[in-house]
Amino acid sequence: MGLSLVTYDGRMARWEPDARERLVRAALDLFSEQGYENTAVAQIAERAGLTKSTFFRHFRDKREVLFGGQEVLAELMVGAIADTPAGAGPLVAVEAALVATAKTFTDERRAHGPQRLAVIEGNDELRERAALKMVGFAIAMTDALKRRGVPELEAAVAAELGVLAFDRGYGHWLEAGGDFGEIARRTLRDVREAVASLQRAE
Amino acid sequence: MGLSLVTYDGRMARWEPDARERLVRAALDLFSEQGYENTAVAQIAERAGLTKSTFFRHFRDKREVLFGGQEVLAELMVGAIADTPAGAGPLVAVEAALVATAKTFTDERRAHGPQRLAVIEGNDELRERAALKMVGFAIAMTDALKRRGVPELEAAVAAELGVLAFDRGYGHWLEAGGDFGEIARRTLRDVREAVASLQRAE
DNA sequence: CGAAGTGATGGGACTTGGTCTCATCAACCG
DNA sequence: CGGTTGATGAGACCAAGTCCCATCACTTCG
Structure with missing residues (x-):
């Protein structure tokens, strides 16, 4: 999590890109698999390779991810x-x-x-x-x-x-x-x- | 709280009547005084002479009291x-x-x-x-x-x-x-x- | 008349959404 | 090389909401 990665042009990138999009995808998949209320924000963040803190930096609340x-x-x-x-x-x-x-x-x-x-x-x-x-x-x-x-x-x-x-x-x-x-x-x-x-x- | 009371006709009543109405009043007043988000459900219940448990028995959630x-x-x-x-x-x-x-x-x-x-x-x-x-x-x-x-x-x-x-x-x-x-x-x-x-x- | 419900409540443990503050560390900039 | 920036991590903390069990005046029924 948060590890350095090599980007397409060979330069170092500090984080995996598209954090927001990854969160949306993870949320959508988890909600479909388990239902909205059975999915914790921490779980979404985890699947996206992030943390709860970061989730709430991108979305005002759990609903807003949709x-x-x-x-x-x-x-x-x-x-x-x-x-x-x-x-x-x-x-x-x-x-x-x-x-x-x-x-x-x-x-x-x-x-x-x-x-x-x-x-x-x-x-x-x-x-x-x-x-x-x-x-x-x-x-x-x-x-x-x-x-x-x-x-x-x-x-x-x-x-x-x-x-x-x-x-x-x-x-x-x-x-x-x-x-x-x-x-x-x-x-x-x-x-x-x-x-x-x-x-x-x- | 929950003490027995004498009703108008002299019979014992187990609880103060109109719990729901008392909760609504308390909520309305507290929301006006302090704002909705600065008011805890426990506080509403307390002012109504009840507890959080009872609040959620009468209303699905904090919003619904309104x-x-x-x-x-x-x-x-x-x-x-x-x-x-x-x-x-x-x-x-x-x-x-x-x-x-x-x-x-x-x-x-x-x-x-x-x-x-x-x-x-x-x-x-x-x-x-x-x-x-x-x-x-x-x-x-x-x-x-x-x-x-x-x-x-x-x-x-x-x-x-x-x-x-x-x-x-x-x-x-x-x-x-x-x-x-x-x-x-x-x-x-x-x-x-x-x-x-x-x-x-x- | 006594025993077995009934129903609105109290109480407290527990999960999770949401906030806040501080630390981290690669990239960037002078 | 040292200071700044910016997205992130970590964890404490509060309140909403759920659950489960206890209580006890009142009711009902044998």
Whole structure:
């Protein structure tokens, strides 16, 4: 642990690289093998060739090892909404927000997606964290829309519909793969149609 | 602690009554005084004249002391949706669901509402739990709507809009009081108007 | 009327998540 | 060559949450 290693270019490296990624892999595997609650943080760290101290330096808590990088998504969404031409309506901006996240939906990410999702679905604490992340997206988009002058309630509704579309799009992408941008555009359109159909019904 | 007491009718009671309520009060007060994270469960129990063991017999975890009785709300919502006449549209059922919860919005509950809300807003763990509760409402309503034959996506959208209206209605009720049923009806109508306005915009 | 439950509680051991502080040591820099 | 930096290790420490067993007023039943 922490031993010196020779890197590809022959120079000394003090630690094995990619500590964070190793922790994620170890956690995902252990959670799948034994379940989330039967896995101690110390065990994850051990499998990654590290210690508990280091784990908590990389992740705020045990749950967060499964939710890394979601701030990036929120930032992409906010940026896209800010960059949408002034004339466009809120839902156009939301569509842009979802499409903007597509670049993070790589094949590598899709590879451990189902495993990750299965772990999350099987544990209350993790579902709770997932819910919080979605709320985070909704708040981020709501604020970004309000900065465009969209009235508060409309902003909240548009953001909420966007999160719903995002969530369902993520599911489809995991199942079938493909370009997330296209998928999200489709799920958002589906959501809009559902809304229209709701308004018609009495 | 746990001493025998004489009740109003002169008979012996083995424990002070209302242990659960005493724990909630103690928790709310301590959280307000010292903050959520600076308050230990043992301390809450002590102020309530009980012990840590008993606390965890009444609440699954430390957070839950602030969220008691939300299952009741979900049940009321589900029941109201099931009882809505077959011809009615999804949003009518959702309105009935929100109105059905009104009976739990008592003056006594409103009294410690702001205190409770302030505590929750000030702590990430608690905001997380609050988010989960809202998701729980959305899932409950979605399922109830699906059982009425509402297509999956429409059910999800209607439930999500309902939760949004519920949440905002709760805020208004805390501020101004009054009949929650009326308030919820109004916020749901506002949400529907926001939706219509969104659909119009491009 | 006495004996055998019952149920809410107390008490304490134990595991683990999470914090904090200090030590380590290769790489880097002047 | 000596000082600094930065990712790590090590271990003490606290609080959340679980488990198990004891207690004892009240209840029920023979």
